[in-house]
Amino acid sequence: MMYYSRIKLLSVAAVCLLGALLCVPNFVRKPAASIPWPEIHLGLDLRGGSYLLLQVDLSSLTRDRLQSLSDSLRQSLISANLGYRNIAINPDRAEITFQPRDPSEKDRDLKVLDDLPRTVPNEFSVTTRPDDTIAITLDSGAMRVRTHDAVSQAIEIVRRRIDATGAVDPQITRQGEDRIVVELPGISDPERVKALLGTTAKMTFRLVDELPPGTPIAPPGDTLLPSTDHPGSMLAVRNHVDVDGVNLTNAGATTDDQTGGWAVSFSLDSVGTRAFGDVTQANVGRRFAIVLDNKVIEAPVIRTAITGGSGIITGNFDAHQATDLALLLRAGALPVPLTVVEERSIGPSLGADSIRAGALSLLIGFVLVIIFMALFYGRFGWYANVALFANLVLMLAILSLFGATLTLPGMAGMLLTLGMAVDANILIIERIREELKRGRTPLAAMQAGFERATATVLDSNATAFLAHVMLFVFGTGPVRGFALTITIGIATTLFSTLLLSRMLMVRWYALTRPSTLPV
Amino acid sequence: MFGRPLLRFVRKDTHINFMRGRFAGLATSAVLSLASVILFFHPGLTLGLDFRGGIVVEAKTSGPADFGRIRTALTAHNIKTDGVQAFGGPDDVLIRLGANEQTNTNAVVDEVRHAIAEAQPGATIVRADAVGASVSSELFRNGLLALGISLLMILGYIWFRFEWEFALSAVVTLVLDLTKTVGFLVLTHFEFDLVMVAAILTILGYSTNDKVVVYDRIRENLRRYRTMPLRELLDLSINETLSRTLGTSTTVFLAALPLAFFGGASLSGFAWVMLFGIVVGTSSSIFIAAPLLLLLGEKRLRKDTRPAVKQEI
Numbered sequence: 042m043m044y045y046s047r048i049k050l051l052s053v054a055a056v057c058l059l060g061a062l063l064c065v066p067n068f069v070r071k072p073a074a075s076i077p078w079p080e081i082h083l084g085l086d087l088r089g090g091s092y093l094l095l096q097v098d099l100s101s102l103t104r105d106r107l108q109s110l111s112d113s114l115r116q117s118l119i120s121a122n123l124g125y126r127n128i129a130i131n132p133d134r135a136e137i138t139f140q141p142r143d144p145s146e147k148d149r150d151l152k153v154l155d156d157l158p159r160t161v162p163n164e165f166s167v168t169t170r171p172d173d174t175i176a177i178t179l180d181s182g183a184m185r186v187r188t189h190d191a192v193s194q195a196i197e198i199v200r201r202r203i204d205a206t207g208a209v210d211p212q213i214t215r216q217g218e219d220r221i222v223v224e225l226p227g228i229s230d231p232e233r234v235k236a237l238l239g240t241t242a243k244m245t246f247r248l249v250d251e252l253p254p255g256t257p258i259a260p261p262g263d264t265l266l267p268s269t270d271h272p273g274s275m276l277a278v279r280n281h282v283d284v285d286g287v288n289l290t291n292a293g294a295t296t297d298d299q300t301g302g303w304a305v306s307f308s309l310d311s312v313g314t315r316a317f318g319d320v321t322q323a324n325v326g327r328r329f330a331i332v333l334d335n336k337v338i339e340a341p342v343i344r345t346a347i348t349g350g351s352g353i354i355t356g357n358f359d360a361h362q363a364t365d366l367a368l369l370l371r372a373g374a375l376p377v378p379l380t381v382v383e384e385r386s387i388g389p390s391l392g393a394d395s396i397r398a399g400a401l402s403l404l405i406g407f408v409l410v411i412i413f414m415a416l417f418y419g420r421f422g423w424y425a426n427v428a429l430f431a432n433l434v435l436m437l438a439i440l441s442l443f444g445a446t447l448t449l450p451g452m453a454g455m456l457l458t459l460g461m462a463v464d465a466n467i468l469i470i471e472r473i474r475e476e477l478k479r480g481r482t483p484l485a486a487m488q489a490g491f492e493r494a495t496a497t498v499l500d501s502n503a504t505a506f507l508a509h510v511m512l513f514v515f516g517t518g519p520v521r522g523f524a525l526t527i528t529i530g531i532a533t534t535l536f537s538t539l540l541l542s543r544m545l546m547v548r549w550y551a552l553t554r555p556s557t558l559p560v
Numbered sequence: 561m562f563g564r565p566l567l568r569f570v571r572k573d574t575h576i577n578f579m580r581g582r583f584a585g586l587a588t589s590a591v592l593s594l595a596s597v598i599l600f601f602h603p604g605l606t607l608g609l610d611f612r613g614g615i616v617v618e619a620k621t622s623g624p625a626d627f628g629r630i631r632t633a634l635t636a637h638n639i640k641t642d643g644v645q646a647f648g649g650p651d652d653v654l655i656r657l658g659a660n661e662q663t664n665t666n667a668v669v670d671e672v673r674h675a676i677a678e679a680q681p682g683a684t685i686v687r688a689d690a691v692g693a694s695v696s697s698e699l700f701r702n703g704l705l706a707l708g709i710s711l712l713m714i715l716g717y718i719w720f721r722f723e724w725e726f727a728l729s730a731v732v733t734l735v736l737d738l739t740k741t742v743g744f745l746v747l748t749h750f751e752f753d754l755v756m757v758a759a760i761l762t763i764l765g766y767s768t769n770d771k772v773v774v775y776d777r778i779r780e781n782l783r784r785y786r787t788m789p790l791r792e793l794l795d796l797s798i799n800e801t802l803s804r805t806l807g808t809s810t811t812v813f814l815a816a817l818p819l820a821f822f823g824g825a826s827l828s829g830f831a832w833v834m835l836f837g838i839v840v841g842t843s844s845s846i847f848i849a850a851p852l853l854l855l856l857g858e859k860r861l862r863k864d865t866r867p868a869v870k871q872e873i
Contacts, residue, residue, distance in 0.1 A: 086826070094695065230685065232670045239666075381666040382692035390620075391686045398824035402831075405818035410811050417807060419565035449826055450758055456819060457762060457834070460812035461769070467811070468773065471804040478573070497776045501769040504717050508710045508765040512758065515706035517699065523758045527765075559564045 044551075045544055053540050057431050063438035079441045084448035084522060087396045089389030090226040092518075095199070095238060095379040097192055097219040102377050103184065104132045110157070110165070110177065111137050112280055115262075117153045125150075135179040144173050151175070161186050188218070191376040196221055199379070201372035202237050221379070229388045233365075241334045241378050242369035244286030246317070249328035249340050250277045266330075268337040270356060276337050278330045283320040288313025292370035294363040297355045303363035304355045307370060314350030322346035331356075333366075399452040406456050407433070410463055418470050420559040421546060425466035428542035432462050435533040440526070450523035458530025461505065465538035469494040474560045483558045487550060491543055498538065506531050569806040574799045578846055579791050579854060585847030593736045596743025605746055608753025609689050611703070613659030613696035614642075616689045617672050622682035624650040633679035637671050648825075653683075659693045666690055703757040710761055711735070714768050722775055725861060729852035730771050733844050737767050737837070744836050750829040759830045763837030766812065770805065770845045777801050778853070782861065790858050794850045802846075809842040 066080040085092055107130045114137065118125050124142025131138065141150050147169065154167050154177065164183045168176050196213055199221060203211045212224040223238070225231060250263050256277070259265045263277040290310045297304040309317055321329065321343045330340040331354055338356045358366065410429065414422035436455060440447065473490030481489060505527070512524035550558075609616050619625075630653060631644050642656045655672060659665070669690045676683050691699075711731060719727035741760055745752055777797040785793060813835060820831035853861075 096692075096694075229688075230673065232673065235666055235670070381690075382695045384666055384669060384688065384690040386685070386688040388620075388684060388686040390684070391618075395824055395826060398822055399827065402818040402822045402827070405822065406815040409814040409818070413811055413814055415562075416567045417565050417569070420563055422565065423562060450755055450830070453758075453819060453823070453827055453830055454762075456815050457766075457812070460808075460815035461766070463811040463815075464769065464808040467804050467807040471801075471807065474803070475800060493780070497773055500721060500776055501772045503721075504714055504768045504772055505765045507713045507717055508761060508768065511710045511713055512706055512761050515702055515709065516754075516758070517702065518754065520706075520754050520758045523762075527762075 045547060050544065050548075053544060056536070057434070057541070060431070060435040060438035063441050064434055067437065067441055079444055081437065081440045082444060082446045083392075083396070084446045084451070084519070085224060085226060085385070085392075086387055086449045086519065087392050087399075087447065088226060089229050089387050089392035090224065091228050091231040091234075091384065091386040093223040093225070093231060093235065093238070093381050094216070094383035095221040095223060096382045097188075097195060097221065098378040098380065099188055099219050100132065102188060102191055103135050103179065104130075106160075106179065106187070107132060107135070107137055113157055114139070114154070114177070117157060118150070121149065121153050123150055123153065135181070135184065137177045138170075138174050140172075140174050147173065147175070192219065192221070194376045195379065198373050198375050199223065199238060202368065203234060205368045205372060206234060206237065208234070220382075227389070229386045231384065231386060235381050235384070237365060237369065238379055239381065240369055241375045242286070242366075242372070243334055243374040244289070244370060245282045245332045246284035246320070247282055247330050247332055248279045248320070248324060249330045250279060251328070252277045266332060266335055266337050268340070270337065270339055276328075276330060276340060278332060278337065283329075284309070284313050284316045286370065286374055288316070289370055292367040294360065294367045295353060297353065300355065302355065303358040303360050304353045305358070305363050305367045305370065306351065306353045308351040311350075314348070317350060317352075318346055318348040322348075395449055399449055403452060403456050407459060410459060414463065414466075418467070418560070420549070421466075421470045421473075424542045424545040424549070425463060425470070425538075427545060428466060428537040429459060429462055431541055432530075432533050432537040433459065435537065436526070436530055439529050439533065445525060446522060447526075448519045448522035450519045451526045454523040454526035454530065458527055458534065462530070462534040462538060464501070465494075465498045465534060466542055468497055469538070469543065470560055473558065477558060477560065483550070483555065486558065487546065495539060498535070502531050502535060568803070569810075570803050574802055575795075576799060576802075577795055578798050579795050579851065581847065582851030582854065586851055589736050589740075589844065589848050592743070593739040596739045596741075596746070599743045599746040600739075603746065605742065605752040606749045608751030608756070609691050609696075610753040611696050611700040613665075613691050613693040615655075615657040615665060615669055615672065615691075616687070617655045617669065617676070617685060618687040619653045619655070619676050619680075619683050620686050621651045621653060621680045625653045626680060627653070629679040630655075630676060633675040634672070636678075637675045639668065639671055639675060652686075659691070659696065665692050699754060703754060706757065707738075707761065707764075710764055714764070718768075718772070718775070722779060723857075723861070725853055725857040726775050726779075729849050729856055730768065730775070732852055733771065733849040734764055734767060736848060737763065737840050737844050740840050741833060741837055745833065748832070750833065755826070755830050756833060759833040759837070762834060763841060766838065767841030767844065770808070770841055771849045773804065774798060774801055774845050774850065775853075778850075790861055791854055794854055798846055798850055805842060805845065809838055813838050 063079065066078045071078045111128055111130055115128065123146055126140045126142065128137065128139040141147050151167060159165070161183050163180055165177050165179050168178065170176060192215060196215060200213050203213065203223065208225050208228055210226050214222045216222045225234060228234065250260065259277045262280055264280055265275040266278050268274050268276050288310050290308050292305055292307045295304050295306045296302070325343050325345065327343055328340045329343050330337045332338070339354055411426045414425050418425065436458065469490055472494040473486050476486035476489045509524045509527045513521055513528060516524055625646065627644055634641055634644070639657070642658050645654050646652060647654045657668065669688050673685055673688070676685065711734060714734065715727050715731045718730050738760065741763060745756065750756065774797060777800055778794060781793050781797050816831050816834045816838065820828050820835055823831050
């Protein structure tokens, strides 16, 4: 108990030294990019930047799938020469219902349904209702798989789009099932990024059906879409997609030779080129709409077959819009629409102010605690102070090792840990005092004091640990940083108090063999 | 300073009869907590952006801010604000907007940016926070969930390590502490947000820590003095740990104090609540937790001469 083996002494010293070493990267400039350099990252609240929480619109995923499924159902039935009535989509129940023209055709209908393409195995099930209605229901398990894929894919697209804006060091992570967190250090005005992420950028090329002006509803197989070219006017555009934006290989901002305005050039892959060639060849004289997110950007009349696989989109763009549209087309369409549900932007000056205020408070608090300990606990108080300093160093070391992010609440957590760490030392010292009062010899008092206090320290720290682990699990954002700091702080507190400061006291006693203890 | 201590909290032995004031203590606590609960319902907490939803934009203008022009520009952009106000220096402007399900919160932030840029060229946006209504209610739910689960964990832990009387008195005391903190928040108008939830959880953690230390001593004394009446035993245990209790509270108080004064707008509220919680938590260990234990355990914990507490696990 009172004897510390050399190896124990050395290992405690080694841990402290290692801690000090791990802290170094935080105060020294990184020498080369190739050297791993574990350091504490500053949170957005300390260095300025933007935090965006994006919500994935999952219901649109179901709706889109039902729509495309009902389109292929219609086509399959027609090409199999089967009739149908009342095709209806019910997004809430994730199902499509229709009735066969004649109940006797039911079996052939079901056969056609079997052959409908599925994007994932067992994507939907088919049931026949007593009234001969046939229902196609999307399977919830399969939808979950698709959702997961869609969110992963959305994260990929978001990353590509943000990288294209030249943002430095963006962090893009999934949160829960249907949220994406985007952190943009240094960008305190994320307007452009929000605009880019708020656009699905689903581009399609579809034929236009000319309607007499003022027709209120679209013919079957068509949808009325607003035109950005001529605000207020609607165009009947075929639901059938002739060329999909997926087949784009490149896009760039350019100028239109004829008008001198800005335009976006694009080129297609081989599949797209062939499709584009076929459609334009067969439909010379008709209008071909370029549809972006259910808005017609432009609907030029096809003059000749276009077989080169490239073209330009004019539209009323300015330089900025053209650049961004090209960026969006290059990065690809989002599989699901995203909306920003939370934004937090902090200017760099406020971040710098916060870190200064936090560091100052930390320093003053530290000094106050040191003075207090020295005044009230004398020599043992100083040992506690050494342990306190080691505690701070070790905390920084572990945070660096994890590459943790330090936030303002995290700094508060650090300060609080320092206060709590003192508690463990006070418990030990007070206990030794008590044992002395009971008439024990210095050695026996120290021994009993350490032993009894250790049990109490473990008990009290275990409760605090539990509370903060809960906070970490259920907390979000800054609260998590706070909980993490305290959880790490509890670990380092146990080390610095139960090993380091105790060892200092014991070593002092072993060296001087005093007849009374300075408590 | 490097040798013997220069100051002490309590002279040698104290024999304060804390349990004599137990009913006064419990009554005071009950009244304060009840008042806090009433304050919670009326006028209620000042909910921060996290839980209320909406938009807060903080701007710094070059030169003194012209609030009239900013208001005009905002109106010109069709932005309805809950308030355009000064805070801090003459060049600091704070604009608040309530949460609105209908409008796209984030487009509004950008509109506000534009409006400020028009009204006061050279102004910089220092901070812009927007929280959607659905997110805010979710954050609120998660915050309360974290609080509730922490309480349950603490209850379970103390039950496991001590006895159910200890666990129950601790958790009742914690709830009383918690309600008082809420009352404090209502009175001071500090905004209740995620950081405040962290503050409250910290108070809970700290207060529990304090109670566990006293309980530890009570348990030890229950074993040491087999025949001492519980009331005397509690007084003895509190007196024995008094010096430590005051020492620890003072250090934590000293550590949090600079944060309250110099921590800046975002942390000072947190720190003030902490300071309040330290005082409440320390006093409740003595005046509430121990008397409750006396009420609950007077019969059971001292029933016979068997060791009244489970052996160490």
